Amino acid sequence: MKSAPLLILLFLLVSGTPLVVFAASTSDGAALSSIQNAFAQVSLAESKGANITLQVQELNQALQLVSQGEAIQQSNVTLASQYYSQAESIAAQVQQQIPQSIAQGQAAATLSLQELSAFLGVLALAGVLVYLFTGRVLWRLWLRQHRDWTVKRGE
Amino acid sequence: MIEDQIKGVLLAVILLLGLIGAAQYYYSHTTSEPFPELGILGPNQKIGDYPTNVLAGQNFTLYLYVGNHEGHVEYFNVLVKLGNNDSVVNGTNGMNAPVLATYRIILENNQTYLEPITLSLPNPGQNIRMVFELWTYNTSTNTFTYDYIYNQLWVNVTGVV
Numbered sequence: 312m313k314s315a316p317l318l319i320l321l322f323l324l325v326s327g328t329p330l331v332v333f334a335a336s337t338s339d340g341a342a343l344s345s346i347q348n349a350f351a352q353v354s355l356a357e358s359k360g361a362n363i364t365l366q367v368q369e370l371n372q373a374l375q376l377v378s379q380g381e382a383i384q385q386s387n388v389t390l391a392s393q394y395y396s397q398a399e400s401i402a403a404q405v406q407q408q409i410p411q412s413i414a415q416g417q418a419a420a421t422l423s424l425q426e427l428s429a430f431l432g433v434l435a436l437a438g439v440l441v442y443l444f445t446g447r448v449l450w451r452l453w454l455r456q457h458r459d460w461t462v463k464r465g466e
Numbered sequence: 467m468i469e470d471q472i473k474g475v476l477l478a479v480i481l482l483l484g485l486i487g488a489a490q491y492y493y494s495h496t497t498s499e500p501f502p503e504l505g506i507l508g509p510n511q512k513i514g515d516y517p518t519n520v521l522a523g524q525n526f527t528l529y530l531y532v533g534n535h536e537g538h539v540e541y542f543n544v545l546v547k548l549g550n551n552d553s554v555v556n557g558t559n560g561m562n563a564p565v566l567a568t569y570r571i572i573l574e575n576n577q578t579y580l581e582p583i584t585l586s587l588p589n590p591g592q593n594i595r596m597v598f599e600l601w602t603y604n605t606s607t608n609t610f611t612y613d614y615i616y617n618q619l620w621v622n623v624t625g626v627v
Contacts, residue, residue: 343570347541347603347608350539350541350572350603350605351605351608353539353572354538354539354605355605357538357539357574358538363539363574364574367539367572367573367574367577370572371571371572374570374571374572377570378569378570423491424491427487427488427491430484430487431484431487431488434480434483434484434487435484437480438477438480438481441473441476441477441480442473442477445469445472445473445476446469446473449468449469449472450469
């Protein structure tokens with residue numbers, strides 16, 4: 312009798328039947344650990360300028376699933392396990408989105424810096440123009456404003 | 467001369483605009499005084515009308531408010547613990563008491579959370595100290611650390627006759 316499992320395993324190996332491994336999460340701890348890892352990545356992405364609004368929403372959804380699982384853990388283990396698995400898959404999905412978010416965030420940060428540089432550049436140019444041409448423009452305007460004036464000999 | 471005065475005013479305006487633009491850029495990337503918020507509101511979403519007497523095992527509703535002004539995304543845990551007159555809230559580990567419930571929330575900077583929470587106290591007792599502790603996830607240590615921020619409610623729990 313003891314050799315029965317060994318025989319089954321041997322049979323499976325010889326027959327080439329693939330062993331199916333279910334990776335379903337059965338504990339809230341594993342799901343929470345995945346969420347923590349995903350959060351660390353999200354936090355890193357944010358520090359690199361990424362917009363993380365969507366990822367935060369998704370992780371909160373995963374946390375909600377964990378809470379729902381915990382609430383029914385005693386009464387319905389199977390459903391609770393499904394909730395944990397869903398939470399884990401959301402966390403994994405979030406982690407997959409991170410590189411793209413970082414790339415987008417860095418592009419946005421560069422653009423923002425370029426906009427500031429352009430703004431300051433335009434202001435500097437305006438300063439130079441004001442310095443060089445204020446007098447000329449001012450007196451030209453003054454002349455245009457007073458073009459109908461006539462000059463009379465003083466008494 | 468009037469020409470120099472006008473030139474001076476225009477250059478000052480340009481300088482001011484440059485400073486405002488640069489300051490706006492700088493301050494949009496920094497938070498001067500980072501802080502989180504924790505609040506427990508009564509059943510009417512106000513600071514008040516808190517339950518003082520509840521029946522053991524009977525549900526009652528409060529509102530949990532959490533705000534993030536830390537300057538970056540945060541992962542918060544709010545632990546609800548049950549203590550008594552002698553319980554002390556420690557600055558490092560919070561109150562050494564059993565955890566009744568845990569609420570987890572991730573908030574972006576300047577984001578707030580306000581949701582109803584339903585609690586139920588299992589055992590009768592007088593002057594039960596219900597403490598809500600705010601814990602923050604630390605990505606460096608991969609652990610939740612206690613911020614020494616808590617709210618508390620004192621309740622009497624009577625047994626069901």
